[in-house]
Amino acid sequence: MNSIDLDGQHAVVTGGAQGLGFAMARRFVASGATVSLWDLDEARLETAREELGSAASTELVDVADWASVDAARARTEERAGKISILVNSAGIAGPAAPLDVYDIETWKKVIDVNVNGTFYVNRAVVPGMKERNYGRIVNIASVAGKEGNPNASAYSASKAAVIGLTKSLGKELAQYDIAVNCISPATAQTRILEQLTPEHIEYMRSRIPRGRLLEVDEAAAMVAWLVSKENSFTTASTFDLSGGRTTY
Template structure:
């Protein structure tokens, strides 16, 4: 396993209580960073922090609520120091359904969490990174944001927005030692699959030339490099984790 030195860094990982976010947080702690997990699930947060031990803290927060995100940021910096690494992994997939019958309120909820939430978290963390002239940000998008998955219009649209937001912010901050990138994973073996039907899950697997879902550890490996000081040039970029599915 490649190793990266994240000592002296404080990473906030949203959606960090489980799945991709937790795998990344674990790898950050193993690399010497202090980590604060943000998640809406308080029970899972407590369990996850106990696994990560000494260098991990947690804050229960709904990233769709901007004032709550501001408060979480203040609390995190008071307890662990300035945030120098940010990973936005919080998000929801929503149910699978055609656009013309998609539940209107569910569509709004997905956009609120996946798009507005990503904006909120970047919004509170970027000023401090600019002031200190250092930061590493990774927003978790999806292959759905590139290709558009059928019966997942809300999710696909939200992840396309995350890609666009990342590219814009990367250009805005290119004059600082701040790297802003995103990854576009194919379906990973996480609890998000519990929101989908068996038929839809099999459809997603069939689209991946590797013939399997992404392992969370594989995503953590890529993201750990992206948040390291070694990633000092690449910004506003999209890194593919689709197992060969992406064609561009």
């Protein structure tokens, strides 16, 4: 593992109890940062905190609820210090279904978690970063946000929105020492696959020229650099982790 210097940094990772979020939190701790894991799964939060040790703390947070997010931000800063790194990894896939029969309430839930949740967390954390003239933000999008996946209109639309939000916010904050970027991973081997059919998973795997799913530690390696001080110029950008599926 390459050495990335995150000494003295404090990171908030939403969806940090598992999957991509937890892998990134683990990499941050190994690089010298402290982390606050924000998640809705209390049991997994406790397990994650125990594995990461004293460098980690947890918050039970519903990212789709502004009051929950803002309260978590206040508690985090009071307990663990100012937030200098933010990774928005919380998200849901929703079921695989054609748009013309897609459940309307499920559509709203996917948009609420993936889009509104990303907005709320950025909205809560950015003012402090602006005040201190420093911050590193990574929003987790998806190749689905670039290409669209059939029978995944809600998820594809939500991740396209995350890409657009990232580009807009990155340009808004370009005058500060705040970098705002997103990654657009291909399908990773995480619990989110439990929401999908085997046929849908195989379709997505078949689209990846490398012929396999993304490993979570591969995503963590890229994000560790994106949230470091070394990333002092690149902002409002999208970084692919697609195994060759997307090249733009």
